[in-house]
Amino acid sequence: MLPLSQTTGYALRAMRCLQEPGGQPVLVESVADYTGIPRSYLSKLVHKLAKKGLVTARRGHHGGVVLAKPSAEITLEDLSEAIDGVAWRKRCLMGLAGCTEETPCVLHDYWKQTLQEILVRLRSVTLADMARHQDPGVERFRADHGFLTTVDAERDHAHA
Amino acid sequence: MLPLSQTTGYALRAMRCLQEPGGQPVLVESVADYTGIPRSYLSKLVHKLAKKGLVTARRGHHGGVVLAKPSAEITLEDLSEAIDGVAWRKRCLMGLAGCTEETPCVLHDYWKQTLQEILVRLRSVTLADMARHQDPGVERFRADHGFLTTVDAERDHAHA
DNA sequence: ATCAATGAGGATCCGTCGGTAATCTAACGA
DNA sequence: TCGTTAGATTACCGACGGATCCTCATTGAT
Numbered sequence: 001m002l003p004l005s006q007t008t009g010y011a012l013r014a015m016r017c018l019q020e021p022g023g024q025p026v027l028v029e030s031v032a033d034y035t036g037i038p039r040s041y042l043s044k045l046v047h048k049l050a051k052k053g054l055v056t057a058r059r060g061h062h063g064g065v066v067l068a069k070p071s072a073e074i075t076l077e078d079l080s081e082a083i084d085g086v087a088w089r090k091r092c093l094m095g096l097a098g099c100t101e102e103t104p105c106v107l108h109d110y111w112k113q114t115l116q117e118i119l120v121r122l123r124s125v126t127l128a129d130m131a132r133h134q135d136p137g138v139e140r141f142r143a144d145h146g147f148l149t150t151v152d153a154e155r156d157h158a159h160a
Numbered sequence: 161m162l163p164l165s166q167t168t169g170y171a172l173r174a175m176r177c178l179q180e181p182g183g184q185p186v187l188v189e190s191v192a193d194y195t196g197i198p199r200s201y202l203s204k205l206v207h208k209l210a211k212k213g214l215v216t217a218r219r220g221h222h223g224g225v226v227l228a229k230p231s232a233e234i235t236l237e238d239l240s241e242a243i244d245g246v247a248w249r250k251r252c253l254m255g256l257a258g259c260t261e262e263t264p265c266v267l268h269d270y271w272k273q274t275l276q277e278i279l280v281r282l283r284s285v286t287l288a289d290m291a292r293h294q295d296p297g298v299e300r301f302r303a304d305h306g307f308l309t310t311v312d313a314e315r316d317h318a319h320a
Numbered sequence: 321a322t323c324a325a326t327g328a329g330g331a332t333c334c335g336t337c338g339g340t341a342a343t344c345t346a347a348c349g350a
Numbered sequence: 351t352c353g354t355t356a357g358a359t360t361a362c363c364g365a366c367g368g369a370t371c372c373t374c375a376t377t378g379a380t
Contacts, residue, residue, distance in 0.1 A: 003253065004253055004254050004255065005255070005367080005368095006255035006367085006368075007367080007368075008254060008255075009252070009254035009255035009256050010255075012254060013256070027325095027326075027327095028326080028327065029326080029327095038368085038369055038370070039370090040369070040370055040371070040372095041368070041369055041370080043326095043327065043328070043329090044328085044329080046327080046328095047327075047328065047329085050327095057326095057327060057328090058326085058327080058376090058377075059325085059326050059327040059328075059375075059376045059377055060324090060325060060326060060327080060375095060376055060377020060378055060379095061324075061325050061326075061377060061378040061379060062325085062326090062377085062378065062379090063325075063326050063327065063376085063377065063378085064326080064327085065327085076267075092169070093163065093164055094164045094166075094168060094169035094172060095164065095165070095166035095168075095169040096169050096172075096173070096295065098295055098296055103295075105290075105295075106285050106289055106290050107236075107281065107285065110281055114274065114277070114278065117274070118274065121267065121270055125266050125267065129266055130265075130266050135256065135258055135263075135265075136258055165337080165338095166337085166338075167337080167338075185356095187355095187356075187357095188356085188357070189356085198338085198339055198340075199340090200339075200340055200341070200342095201338070201339055201340080203357065203358075203359095204358085204359085206357080206358095207357075207358065207359090210357095217356095217357060217358090218346090218347075218356080218357080219345075219346045219347055219348095219355080219356050219357040219358075220345095220346055220347025220348050220354090220355060220356050220357080221347060221348040221349065221354075221355050221356070222347085222348070222349095222355085222356085223346085223347070223348090223355075223356045223357065224356075224357085225357085321380100322379100322380085323378100323379090323380085324377100324378095324379085324380100325376100325377080325378085325379100326375100326376085326377080326378105327374105327375090327376080327377100328373100328374075328375070328376090329372105329373085329374075329375095330371100330372090330373080330374090331370100331371085331372085331373100332369100332370080332371080332372105333368100333369080333370075333371100334367100334368085334369080334370100335366100335367090335368090336365105336366090336367090336368105337364105337365090337366085338363105338364090338365085338366105339362105339363080339364085339365105340361100340362080340363075340364105341360100341361090341362085341363100342359100342360085342361085342362105343358100343359080343360075343361100344357105344358075344359065344360090345356100345357085345358075345359090346355100346356085346357080346358090347354100347355085347356080347357100348353105348354090348355080348356095349352100349353090349354085349355100350351100350352090350353090350354100
């Protein structure tokens with residue numbers, strides 16, 4: 001009933017557990033354990049993200065999943081689009097089929113503007129930005145897997 | 161995937177076909193024919209609206225449905241709440257279970273504000289205001305059933 | 321070559337929402 | 351009273367998102 005599906009939230013949390021491109025692959029199983037996302041479901045989700053070019057997955061020994069692009073270059077919009085598509089952006093707030101630019105419903109212009117604001121926001125927030133959210137499962141995962149802390153990452157970023 | 165369900169849109173269009181309190185009852189069948197809303201589905205919807213005190217339905221000869229309150233006193237929020245409930249207002253934009261005031265997700269504050277704006281809007285728009293939407297079925301219905309035009313209604317309102 | 325690790329993929333289940341059809345029942349008129 | 355006209359109620363169907371289980375296919379290590 002809202003712009004982002006639960007699955008997009010899953011994708012977000014899962015990708016926060018992955019290493020930057022070139023880093024060490026992480027197991028789907030492991031991510032599932034820490035985040036509480038169902039394993040099988042996550043597996044398919046990862047596959048979907050791989051097809052969209054957001055992650056790279058390798059099977060077999062020492063396989064796993066890695067980000068396909070730097071986390072700072074992956075926006076929420078990328079995730080939303082990969083998983084939920086873009087159809088919802090065009091739908092009338094009230095589902096009125098006859099609502100168009102010519103014959104708008106009462107909320108048409110208002111909703112158009114709100115949608116625009118939501119999109120701007122989705123575009124401006126990157127995976128790296130998401131560090132501010134204290135997701136218990138994700139934080140535990142990152143601590144246990146030797147991720148840089150947010151502060152470290154910012155310092156590194158300043159050096160570059 | 162959006163704040164208002166399709167059914168709420170149905171309710172809106174259907175109620176635009178009803179007379180003010182005390183007016184002549186309108187048949188569910190008739191509303192269905194004009195709006196294209198499935199008859200059986202509309203029947204259940206009307207019953208739901210009746211239980212919520214938004215319309216009054218009477219069975220048998222010369223039965224039908226009438227608004228229970230003046231259209232100017234029925235807000236979109238009333239409809240939304242009657243049909244979709246209020247649960248969606250509390251859900252995190254990304255469905256993150258751990259997203260609270262203490263541990264907010266990146267979009268938490270932004271979404272909170274957006275929700276607030278949406279609610280203000282839903283509260284400020286009444287059924288009477290919806291006249292501006294040129295819904296073909298509804299317009300035809302109102303013309304065929306001797307409703308006052310929007311202009312007439314406004315003139316009457318000015319007299320009162 | 322073989323085996324274990326690991327993602328991929330198919331089949332299926334569940335709950336919700338939108339939708340359909342048949343039947344029940346209240347209200348009124350003749 | 352009886353029949354017609356309405357809405358009310360029940361049961362059920364299909365699609366979709368989320369989720370589970372089980373098996374397949376690929377990879378790397380030995």
